[in-house]
Amino acid sequence: GENVEQHPSTLSVQEGDSAVIKCTYSDSASNYFPWYKQELGKGPQLIIDIRSNVGEKKDQRIAVTLNKTAKHFSLHITETQPEDSAVYFCAATPYYGQNFVFGPGTRLSVLP
Amino acid sequence: NAGVTQTPKFRVLKTGQSMTLLCAQDMNHEYMYWYRQDPGMGLRLIHYSVGEGTTAKGEVPDGYNVSRLKKQNFLLGLESAAPSQTSVYFCATNGGSGEKLFFGSGTQLSVL
Numbered sequence: 706g707e708n709v710e711q712h713p714s715t716l717s718v719q720e721g722d723s724a725v726i727k728c729t730y731s732d733s734a735s736n737y738f739p740w741y742k743q744e745l746g747k748g749p750q751l752i753i754d755i756r757s758n759v760g761e762k763k764d765q766r767i768a769v770t771l772n773k774t775a776k777h778f779s780l781h782i783t784e785t786q787p788e789d790s791a792v793y794f795c796a797a798t799p800y801y802g803q804n805f806v807f808g809p810g811t812r813l814s815v816l817p
Numbered sequence: 818n819a820g821v822t823q824t825p826k827f828r829v830l831k832t833g834q835s836m837t838l839l840c841a842q843d844m845n846h847e848y849m850y851w852y853r854q855d856p857g858m859g860l861r862l863i864h865y866s867v868g869e870g871t872t873a874k875g876e877v878p879d880g881y882n883v884s885r886l887k888k889q890n891f892l893l894g895l896e897s898a899a900p901s902q903t904s905v906y907f908c909a910t911n912g913g914s915g916e917k918l919f920f921g922s923g924t925q926l927s928v929l
Contacts, residue, residue: 711859736915747923749860751919804862805862
């Protein structure tokens with residue numbers, strides 16, 4: 706089955722700097738890759754997603770890139786702000802399956 | 818429009834007790850899921866349902882049962898709680914395979 710690895714497990718950046726979180730997946734059938742942000746005491750919230758027919762997607766300060774050949778995808782946050790501090794999860798899922806396989810999460814801290 | 822609502826938000830059980838967690842969605846989604854979240858392990862799928870009256874096992878189903886008697890509700894039951902079931906439980910829904918996944922706010926369960 707699918708296995709998703711995520712790095713780093715913790716990340717601290719200064720306000721205004723960029724943050725990058727990387728994930729790798731194992732199942733070449735996976736074709737949908739969402740990213741979730743989880744704030745303390747809340748459920749994960751979808752922030753951006755990408756499908757395998759696209760190499761990059763951007764939404765204001767957030768972008769996701771996908772390299773299908775290498776089986777990895779990354780989340781990029783530019784001009785970080787204190788409210789970006791949270792735990793971020795990547796996930797992968799095949800078009801035919803019901804199971805989203807999640808990475809273990811990255812705790813991002815944006816220092817003022 | 819509440820989205821995905823979970824009850825209760827917190828619960829403490831003694832070993833051997835039983836309880837039911839309720840997930841209700843007003844998004845008219847066919848698919849519903851129960852995940853557990855443990856530190857450093859991401860989200861793991863317990864059970865899921867692809868429609869009213871259907872259920873299926875996920876990655877970690879042992880010790881749990883589920884029912885989907887109505888399209889909008891998905892119940893997770895613990896018949897005889899064990900300390901290993903101490904976790905945060907999340908319900909999620911989507912419209913089908915590979916579609917965006919929406920989460921509830923979670924239930925924090927402690928089994929003593």
